[in-house]
Structure formats: C-alpha cells, structure tokens
Amino acid sequence: MTYRTWRLGELRSPVIDEFVGEWEFLSNFFPAPTPYGGRVFPTSEHAFAAAKTTDVDAIVRIAGVRDPAEAKAIGRAAPLRPDWDRDKFAVMEAVVTAKFEHNPGLGGKLLATRGSLIVEGNIWHDQTWGSCSCERHRTHPGDNALGIILMAVRMRLSANG
DSSP: OOOETTTSOEEEEEEEEEEEGGGGGGGGTTTTOOEEETEEEHHHHHHHHHHHHHOOHHHHHHHHHHOOOOOOOOHHSSOOOHHHHHHHHHHHHHHHHHHHOOOHHHHHHTTTTTOEEOEEEEEEESSSSSESSSSSTTSSSOOOOOHHHHHHHHHHHHHHH
C-alpha cells in the first residue's frame, strides 16, 4: 500500500495498487468459490469468463479447469454473448459481489480496506479493468473499473453491516 497526496488538498489517502501479498484476495484469480448463473465457480475469474458466453460447452470447460488463467483463455476464445460490451461492467459487479457475499471472511477483509483507494495496478497494459504502470502507460491512468467495482461492493457491504 502506498500513501499519496490528493491533488486538490493535503489529505493523504492509502492506495492499494497491487493485488499481491495481503491484498491478493482482491484479485479475481484468488481461490474463492463464486456463485454465478446457477453454478459455483472456483474463482471469480472463472465466473466472469463463463458469463461472457452462452456456449454451454465452453461454460462446462471453464467450470472444469482449476487454473483461472486457463478459464480466462477459454472465455476469451468462446463466442461472446449478445450485448457483452454493454453488459460486461454490470456482470463484473455481480460476480465480484457474489464472491464477497459468498465468502464472508473475504467480505470482512474487503471491509477492512475502508478509507483506501483500490486500484487494480498491473503491468500487462489493462487500462480498462485497471491501471497499467508500464513506461508507456505510467502517465495515463487507466479506467480502473475493477478497482471502482471493488470499492462499490465494499460500500454496499458496509451499508448492509
């Protein structure tokens, strides 16, 4: 975790910008049973990959692999469901919500990050779900959709106390 000064003031805010070590549970690759679409997947990455498609064979294959990277690859190769580009952010929010509601220990860990800005920092050029810190992207923050979703889920969990 790093501390940075906000540009519009002197408030120092903790920033979680790597999903490793104590923050690894924030990653969609973290092993956490995640219910979605009538199945329970080994990780939220599996659930999201399966949600991309209506191809039943691909969904069964995704559910059957252990490695979230393999599940992601199968999901990427499968035909996308209609309106995926429109729906993908809502689907990710539903999957992440399911992960933390189904795993109360992880929900508690997410709640413990209150007050921290969550950024899905990466070096693999993902400027949609996170913010890449490579030389090319370092001065152009990404959209950080996953970080925003995690903070929204945290806020709802807190409100439901």
